[in-house]
Amino acid sequence: MKFKITHTLAQIAQIIDCTYVGDESFPVKGMNEIHVVTPGDIVFVDHPKYYDKALESAATVILINKQVECPSGKALLISDDPFRDFNRLTQYFNPFSAFAKAEQPKYTIGQNTVVQPNVFIANDVVIGDNCVIHSNVSINNGSVIGNNVIIHSGTVLGADAFYYKRRPDGYDKLLSGGRVVIEDNVEIGALCTIDRGVTGDTTIEYGSKLDNQVQIGHDTIIGKHVLIASQVGIAGCVVVQDEVTIWGQVGITSGITIGSKAVISAKAGVSKSLEANKRYFGIPADDFRSKYKEIASIKKIPEMMAQLKELQTKEKEA
Numbered sequence: 185m186k187f188k189i190t191h192t193l194a195q196i197a198q199i200i201d202c203t204y205v206g207d208e209s210f211p212v213k214g215m216n217e218i219h220v221v222t223p224g225d226i227v228f229v230d231h232p233k234y235y236d237k238a239l240e241s242a243a244t245v246i247l248i249n250k251q252v253e254c255p256s257g258k259a260l261l262i263s264d265d266p267f268r269d270f271n272r273l274t275q276y277f278n279p280f281s282a283f284a285k286a287e288q289p290k291y292t293i294g295q296n297t298v299v300q301p302n303v304f305i306a307n308d309v310v311i312g313d314n315c316v317i318h319s320n321v322s323i324n325n326g327s328v329i330g331n332n333v334i335i336h337s338g339t340v341l342g343a344d345a346f347y348y349k350r351r352p353d354g355y356d357k358l359l360s361g362g363r364v365v366i367e368d369n370v371e372i373g374a375l376c377t378i379d380r381g382v383t384g385d386t387t388i389e390y391g392s393k394l395d396n397q398v399q400i401g402h403d404t405i406i407g408k409h410v411l412i413a414s415q416v417g418i419a420g421c422v423v424v425q426d427e428v429t430i431w432g433q434v435g436i437t438s439g440i441t442i443g444s445k446a447v448i449s450a451k452a453g454v455s456k457s458l459e460a461n462k463r464y465f466g467i468p469a470d471d472f473r474s475k476y477k478e479i480a481s482i483k484k485i486p487e488m489m490a491q492l493k494e495l496q497t498k499e500k501e502a
Contacts, residue, residue: 185361185383186214187277193245193259196226199276200269205251206259212245215273217403219421219439220384226273228266267349271359274383278361281307281325294331306342312368324380330368336396338375341366345382345402345420358382362403367391373398373414382420389426401438413450425460434469 194208213224218234221227221243228247229238238246239255246254247261247270254260263269291305294313299305304322311317312331321335324342335341341364348355362381366372367389373396380386381403388394392410400406401420408426412418416430419438424430428442431450436442443460453467463472470478 185216185274185278187212190224193261196245196273197261200261200263200272202261202263202269204259204261205254206245210245210259214383215270215277216243216383217421218243220381220403226261226270228270230266267356267358271357274359274361300337318374324364326363326380327366328363329366330370330390332369333366334371335366336372336374336376339372340377342380343377345379347382347402347420360402362386364388370394376400379420395432407444 191212192208193204193206193210193212196212197204211224212226215226216222218227218238218241221241223242223244225243226245226247227238227241227243229235230249235248235252238248239252244258245261246258247263247266249263249266251260251262290307291309291311293299293311294315296313297311297315297317299317300319302319303317306323306325308326309323311329312333314331315329315333317335318337320337322340323329327342344360345358347358349358360380360382362383363385364378364380365385365387367387369391370388370393372394375396376394376398378386378388378400379402384403386400386402386404388406389408391408392406394412395414397415398412399417401418401422403420404418404422406424407428410424410427411429413430413432415433418424418436421439422436423441425442425444427445429447431448433451434448434454436454440454440457442448442454442458445461446458447463448454448469449463449465452465452469455468458464458469464470465472466475
């Protein structure tokens with residue numbers, strides 16, 4: 185999330201009532217999660233295990249719960265609860281805006297776009313030309329839809345990220361201030377859910393096609409001309425590169441990359457990044473040939489056990 189204007193380190197510290205290390209006029213241009221930060225961004229960290237990753241990231245302002253040595257060219261915001269204060273900044277710079285029917289609509293719809301009955305369009309939504317939005321679709325705040333896009337009934341764009349911090353009395357929610365971006369010539373099936381980014385964009389790129397009941401997690405990027413069959417679940421912060429095919433009921437864990445033109449067979453469980461131009465299946469998903477050899481070996485176990493038992497019996501008789 186980039187701020188509309190550049191703020192100073194002192195101004196940000198005042199908003200969240202914390203101390204800081206660095207020049208008071210140090211420029212702060214936005215806030216983002218660790219995987220999408222750029223110079224000028226704030227990133228938060230609240231566990232020593234991840235201090236180095238945050239301090240060495242592209243972010244130049246680190247919201248942290250302990251004063252540490254500040255790297256050259258960076259600044260620190262010292263908070264007793266960085267998770268809470270990151271939420272406070274999200275609420276300050278991008279507060280939730282409730283849609284009021286009595287107001288003049290605060291969205292844009294392009295030429296020749298058809299919007300069927302009972303579609304909900306929230307504030308700051310942009311829909312391009314020649315789109316078809318079927319009934320009972322929800323398009324939440326800030327979503328951007330390109331040209332020639334088809335979205336089938338019951339789909340939700342821009343639901344909040346599934347992102348929580350465990351507290352002694354339950355779970356604290358990380359507020360979502362990002363967007364969903366759907367590029368040109370995309371088709372999205374019925375009853376799909378595409379979560380918006382926490383601070384960045386969840387993106388479906390040009391020409392990709394999603395079947396019914398597909399879940400896309402926050403800040404995930406689906407590349408160009410990707411095919412995703414029904415009941416696939418993709419967690420947050422995943423990169424699916426161009427021309428990947430994902431068949432039904434595949435589950436993909438967070439923070440990994442699926443290489444271009446990979447094919448993942450139905451019901452696979454993907455727990456690590458996969459190379460491009462290969463076929464995968466199984467739980468955990470592995471190269472097609474390797475997995476078939478593994479299955480063939482497993483099938484031989486009863487025969488091998490019987491042979492071993494027979495050998496042991498002969499040895500006893502001898």
